[in-house]
Amino acid sequence: MKLIFAGTPEFAAQALQAIIAAGHEVALVLTQPDRPAGRGMTLQPSAVKKVALEHGIEVFQPLTLRDAEAQAKIAAFGAEVMVVAAYGLILPQVVLDMPRFGCINIHGSLLPRWRGAAPIQRALLAGDAETGVCIMQMEAGLDTGPVLLRRAFSIEAVDTTGTLHDRLAALGAGLVVEVLGKLPLPAESQPAEGVTYAHKIEKVEALVDWSRSATELDRHIRAFNPFPGAQALFGGQTVKIWQATPVAGQGEIGVILSVDRHSIVIACGEGALAVSELQKAGGKRLPVQQFLAGHPLKVGERFDRPE
Template sequence: MRLIFAGTPDFAAQALRAIVAAGHEVALVLTQPDRPAGRGMALQPSPVKRLALENGIAVFQPPTLRDAAVQAQLAAVGAEVMVVAAYGLILPQAVLDLPRFGCLNIHASLLPRWRGAAPIQRALLAGDAETGVCIMQMEAGLDTGPVLLRGAFPIAAAETGATLHDRLAELGARLVVEALGKLPLPGEPQPAAGVTYAQKIDKAEALIDWSRSAAELDRHIRAFNPFPGAQAQFAGQTVKLWRAVPLADGGEIGRILRVDRDSIVVACGSGALAVSELQKAGGKRLAVRDFLAGHPLKAGDRFDLPA
């Protein structure tokens, strides 16, 4: 099938790789303009752009798709379908209407739950028992279109944002190839009940509030691993927490109950959190025994509480 692919991060690159491997003709790749990154803040291509160039696929990086000249360039491709995965730009109706089979979106949730920008982290934060991927026929509304294919799996107890991302990216790649091979597919309208929105992650959300339950903070730490990293404050300094497990212990909120070579146990609003991997500002992620060598925390110390 002759298609246009629109995507930007690693999640999308995995789908593009699968589509190319399946033998489809990717005539054009749309991706976000190069962004400054790294210590030197040099312009860096997106993962999708790098993959496209490796495969000799033409790349187009318009800042908007609302421009008539841009739309004319897309129309000239003569694509039968457009596949969209975490692209980052709004597709106007004129673009949605271009391909014969329309535009298909790979969305990392079980729609209509978690429409929007951050479904992976929101599912973890909410303690959802399962998640999955929907291949959706795009329309003007935000993730409101009919679902062509869906796949689901349970969320594991130790799942992080990183591991869940990788599992969903793999599922999304497999499902979109399956969908492309079966077009045209009937769409299942999304039910009106059960709609939730996955708002974009704000870095301010990363701050840990020790008055919340240990179970909530466990999900908080896992959801924000790797981005933006759950942040606690100790003596006015930021410490990122990367790995922890909830315990039934209790005590004064934010107080360190005990410290050993494997964990620092901190009292929460309900229960306690046994933290096993930390990172000081500007430092590396360290296991507790290595962290304690340079930062001697002890039982009785207390993490700062949010104002």
């Protein structure tokens, strides 16, 4: 099948690799413009652009798809379908209508739950029992289109955004290849009930509020791993918490209840959190024993409450 692929991050790059491996003709790749990154803030290509260049596929990086020149370029390829995954630009109706089979999207949630930009983090923060991937026929609304294929799996107690991302990306890559091999497929309209929106994650949300329950904070820490990292405050300094487990315990909120070489136990609004991996600003992620060697913490000391 002759297709156009539109995507930007690693989640999309895995799908592009799978589509190429399945033997489809990817005539054009759309991706976000190169962005400055790293210490030198040099321009870096997206993960999708790297895959496209490795396979000699033409790359197009418009700032918008609303101008006639960009639309004419896309139309000229005569693609049968466009596959979209975490692209980052809105597709106007004229573009959605161009391919014979329209545009299909790989979305990392069980629609209509968690439409929008951050479905993985929002599912973890909400304590969802499962997540999955939907391959959706795109329409003008935000992730409102009918679903061609869906597959679910359980969210485990140790899952982070990072681990879920990898499982969802692999699943999405497999499902989109399956759909491409069966087009045209019947699509199932999304139900009106159960709609939730996965609003974009803001850095300020990463702050740890010890007045919340240990169960909530466990989900919070896993949701912000690997980015931007759950941020606690101690003595006015930021300490990122990367790994923790809810445990029994009670005390004044934010106070350290016990310290040993395996964990630092901190009182929460309900229960306590045994923290086992931390990172001081400018430092490395460290297990508790190594962290304490450079930053001793004592029973009775207290983590700050966010303002």
